[in-house]
Amino acid sequence: MSRADEPEVxxxxxxxxxxRAHLHLAEKPRAALVLGHGAGGGVEAPxxxxxxxxxxxxxxxxxxxxxxxxxxxxxxxxAPARLDEAWLAAVEALRAGELGGLPLIxxxxxxxxxxxxxxxxxxxxxxxxxxAFPEHPPGKPEKxxxxxxxxxxxxxxxxxxxxxxxxMPRASSTCTVVAVPGNHGLKTDRDAVAAAIRxxxxxxxx
Numbered sequence: 001m002s003r004a005d006e007p008e009v010x011x012x013x014x015x016x017x018x019x020r021a022h023l024h025l026a027e028k029p030r031a032a033l034v035l036g037h038g039a040g041g042g043v044e045a046p047x048x049x050x051x052x053x054x055x056x057x058x059x060x061x062x063x064x065x066x067x068x069x070x071x072x073x074x075x076x077x078x079a080p081a082r083l084d085e086a087w088l089a090a091v092e093a094l095r096a097g098e099l100g101g102l103p104l105i106x107x108x109x110x111x112x113x114x115x116x117x118x119x120x121x122x123x124x125x126x127x128x129x130x131x132a133f134p135e136h137p138p139g140k141p142e143k144x145x146x147x148x149x150x151x152x153x154x155x156x157x158x159x160x161x162x163x164x165x166x167x168m169p170r171a172s173s174t175c176t177v178v179a180v181p182g183n184h185g186l187k188t189d190r191d192a193v194a195a196a197i198r199x200x201x202x203x204x205x206x
Contacts, residue, residue: 007064010098014089016082017068021090023098024052029061031205032099033129034091036065036112039077047109047131047159047186047193054197060205061099065090077111080118087115091123105204110134110166110184117148117156127204128156129197132184135167149175157200159193161186176200 008023022043033055037043043064052062068086069078077083095104106116107129120128136144149156149169156175160168161182171177178196182188 008098011071012065012090012093014068014086014093016078016086016089018071019068019086019090020066020071021094021098022064022066024056024062024064025098026056026059026061028059029102030059031105031126032061032063032094032102033105033107034063034065034094034099034116035106035129035131036067036087036108036115037070038108038110038112038132040075041109042066042070045109045185046190050190050193051129051131051197054194055201058198058201058205060105060201061102063094063099080115083111083115084119088119088122091119095124103205105129105201107131109186113158114145114148117152120152120154125154127154128152129200130156130158130169131193132160132164132166132186133158133169134184135164135169138165141167146170155204157196159186159196161188 010021012019012021055062103126105127106123106125108116109131113130113133158169158177162179164184180192
């Protein structure tokens with residue numbers, strides 16, 4: 001069985017082409033955390049690595065999903081509808097296989113967090129973990145994406161850099177926002193990112 005530092009990599013068929021799941025399986029998992037990457041980055045992003053480490057320590061299996069365009073070597077992200085379709089197909093396949101029978105926590109960093117939020121109801125997630133949620137394009141606060149967060153009906157944790165040029169999301173009765181030192185990359189204080197996730201996750205998985 002894979003440990004956090006020895007992922008099992010599995011190809012997953014989607015309508016947009018093959019996606020890739022990097023599986024970090026806990027010994028006796030209590031839940032599953034499925035995370036997507038940012039538009040221009042991959043699953044090796046520092047905050048995704050931190051989330052994976054904290055989750056597996058907490059007894060939660062993790063799947064980091066590479067979207068088909070990344071697997072195909074493309075840099076440009078496709079339209080949101082295509083991202084959402086591929087994501088849901090990958091999540092469904094994992095829930096039918098390696099992550100079967102486990103409560104699902106969905107999420108991701110940046111654009112990946114947006115995908116997870118838009119598909120929260122369809123995926124059947126019991127909670128959402130959003131890292132560096134892009135509240136608005138840099139310098140354009142009027143083009144807010146807050147509605148994507150507000151539409152999620154399950155508990156949400158947003159971990160956001162205090163100086164993120166993509167803005168600071170608004171907390172709500174279902175959404176907890178934790179500001180940590182740094183910007184959109186969430187690289188400045190990995191311990192603060194870990195602490196935020198470590199404090200929140202047991203509330204979800206018990």
